Amino acid sequence: MPDDKDRLLLGVIAGPRGIRGEMKVKTFTENPEDIAAYGQLESKDGKVKYKLSLQGFSKAIPVVRIKGVTTRNEAEALKGTELYVARDKLPKTDGDDEFYHADLIGLDAVLEDGSKFGSIFRVFEFGAGDMLEIIPEGKSAKAAILVPFTLEMVPAVDLEKGHVVLSLSDDFFDVPEKEVSSENKEDTE
Structure with missing residues (x-):
């Protein structure tokens, strides 16, 4: 193969x-x-x-x-x-901000402090922009997370060093609490 x-x-x-x-x-x-x-x-x-x-x-x-x-x-x-x-x-990519998906798959995903977060498993294109599927270090594919492949979330890609840098906000993994409307609040009491 x-x-x-x-x-x-x-x-x-x-x-x-x-x-x-x-x-x-x-x-x-x-x-x-x-x-x-x-x-x-x-x-x-x-x-x-x-x-x-x-x-x-x-x-x-x-x-x-x-x-x-x-x-x-x-x-x-x-x-x-x-x-x-x-x-x-295929044509060569233009500049430092254009990549083939195959170039990204397998790269390490590191946090801004340099600590390894995980590895890029796949790249998806859902129509609104590319998403990186990252498997966190020491976890299985079932624990994979999706990170938008934007300059804000992924400020640096270094193919020579074999990693991307993630800039995840402090609340990136927080799950919002479900709001209970006043109509439904009576049902829950």
Whole structure:
């Protein structure tokens, strides 16, 4: 299996569209249409190569055709397939404040005083901005926390040192108490 540091996940086949082998692809590219711009993509194990051509969009999701896939059944069989590209086919990141998700995964997360808090397990993009999923030191993945990947919460990323710096407020882990309205207060007494 190829080294994942040499490849990046660009998208996942979401399912077929129509009856002629076209399929929708959930992309992780900055511009969704770029999913077909990097040449051949490959399967997670690197054994299967895919040549994509962009056919259009369905509700802002790219619709592609893969060379050799001509029926809905063939497209359906590829649902869930992850599409990877060799890292050297991607453009270099601009400046010190742009990163590929793969560069962040596995980095240590340290607090401002330099103490290790945990490690970055995943990076999510929910539409309103990226979130770092961090597993605290000595805990399991079940105890993971999400930290917004903003300059306020993550003021420094040092790829050479292999860590990000977290700036968590004193009340970051506090759970707000549930307010009881005056109508419901009578029910609780």
